[in-house]
């Protein structure tokens with residue numbers, strides 16, 4: 215499959231075993247890095263690749279690594295964010311389940327570049343069965359001399375441990391994750407200081423997403439320049455997209471950045487079109503936190519250009535007419551989907567997952583949920599719709615962590631693009647056959 | 653432990669039963685603690701609570717949390733504080749099987765709402781409740797990270813995907829059959845760590 219970088223060899227039987235993975239070229243990137251490159255060579259290669267964080271924010275990985283406090287004499291940590299709890303997102307799970315060694319290989323090279331002697335994989339507790347898969351893979355890698363002390367005689371030593379969470383979306387936020395890793399409640403920290411200076415146990419720490427770190431092996435193998443030639447513009451390389459909702463073929467697809475959205479939705483190699491021959495109504499392209507777009511605006515930008523699967527193209531038009539690539543959780547709605555109901559549903563999610571530290575988020579998500587419930591259940595007023603917009607605006611930018619924004623954007627965008635549907639739920643309850651009127 | 657503050661709260665179950673890990677489990681717990689730097693044993697709290705909850709039959713009582721506090725050299729309040737934050741720790745008694753069915757958007761738009769309703773009907777309980785025979789606890793939870801194969805539910809953290817009412821019937825039937833044995837598919841937390 216073209217554009218297959220991260221998922222190369224995923225179809226090989228037994229690829230989860232060290233021996234099979236190794237026989238298919240596995241851990242050659244580790245050999246290359248540790249035998250012929252300095253840590254700063256590795257970082258430079260990652261910078262050249264243009265790799266950007268796959269956890270949602272798209273921050274350049276090489277740049278993030280360069281912030282790591284080099285003057286501190288404290289130990290450094292690499293933390294792999296495998297919390298994957300953003301509704302619509304299930305790509306990291308897929309990668310870890312089928313290709314655990316791709317991740318471990320990336321972790322070894324990344325830790326080498328950063329001078330980190332310990333790496334924790336923080337995985338959501340619900341993925342208990344993956345803990346065993348990863349631990350077994352780590353153990354095998356150890357036995358084969360690619361982990362532990364003095365790896366390949368390079369003088370570099372590394373241990374990797376899997377650390378389970380226990381059910382809390384907020385622990386995907388990097389500072390909440392660190393709190394949780396320290397055995398505490400997952401309350402996000404005020405930044406600065408950033409983890410690069412004061413992260414785990416107050417030590418310099420880099421937190422990266424599973425997919426980001428897994429990409430480091432292929433980048434070292436092919437070279438940063440070659441990776442940067444894949445994709446389009448500043449959206450280099452490939453991206454895992456987890457597609458779900460009312461489509462014929464839900465699943466995880468590795469796409470080359472720059473693929474037209476239309477081809478992704480309708481192409482036989484990808485989602486295969488809308489289920490039951492229905493029409494496309496809307497898409498949330500990057501996990502539940504990003505703005506929803508109606509069919510016309512997801513297929514082409516307001517300027518009339520085809521919308522592409524890149525950070526830039528999906529954001530074209532900003533929030534007025536655009537959205538974000540986010541985590542790559544691509545949620546497709548057909549003509550029957552009720553936007554009001556879905557917005558209420560997602561707001562309930564954020565209300566439930568708010569850690570409660572900031573009033574705008576704690577109170578705002580609760581109010582929004584209550585009002586949306588009212589509208590969905592036939593008790594809303596037209597004023598409620600404006601009230602929702604006001605609350606969303608007052609949450610945005612006024613909280614410690616971006617969960618507040620993540621809760622506000624879906625509401626604001628749903629009303630922006632589907633205001634009429636909200637109004638109809640008020641003026642003509644029951645017209646929408648998905649509306650609950652009691 | 654002297655000078656520690658223990659809790660008495662109506663929501664918390666204190667059975668006054670002594671809890672302790674078996675020697676084999678204790679070995680595993682010691683290995684887990686050693687994964688974190690000296691003096692940072694609090695980091696082992698979540699994995700150790702997972703193991704404790706499983707060993708005790710599915711929920712955390714105050715006695716267990718106090719025991720874990722002792723083991724990790726923490727104030728009991730530190731353990732309560734953490735345990736109450738996370739949705740996978742159950743502070744009330746649960747049934748043998750905890751059914752956690754996803755209620756979030758992506759599952760909801762592919763039939764998840766109907767599956768939730770169906771579970772309520774066939775089990776004749778609401779979310780948060782346990783069947784009178786003590787077999788099933790029903791919980792409606794947020795996204796389980798399995799949106800491409802929704803509707804989805806977990807039973808004691810085992811995934812069941814692409815659910816239909818018929819499939820739910822089959823699963824419940826199988827679980828009832830295994831009620832008095834150990835389910836062969838059950839995976840234990842402590843076996844997950846090498």
Ligand SMILES: Cc1cc2nc3c(=O)[nH]c(=O)nc-3n(C[C@H](O)[C@H](O)[C@H](O)COP(=O)(O)O)c2cc1C
Nearest residue numbers: 267268269295297298299386387388422423426616
């Ligand atoms: C509420 C919230 C939840 C998040 N959940 C995740 C997550 O599950 N996985 C993830 O990798 N990043 C998540 N992030 C982003 C992380 O904070 C962080 O930016 C990311 O792990 C950095 O890695 P990257 O640069 O490789 O993307 C979340 C952020 C927020 C605000």
Ligand code: SF4
Nearest residue numbers: 569571572575613615
């Ligand atoms: S924005 Fe919400 S989740 Fe984030 S720190 Fe504030 S209250 Fe907690």
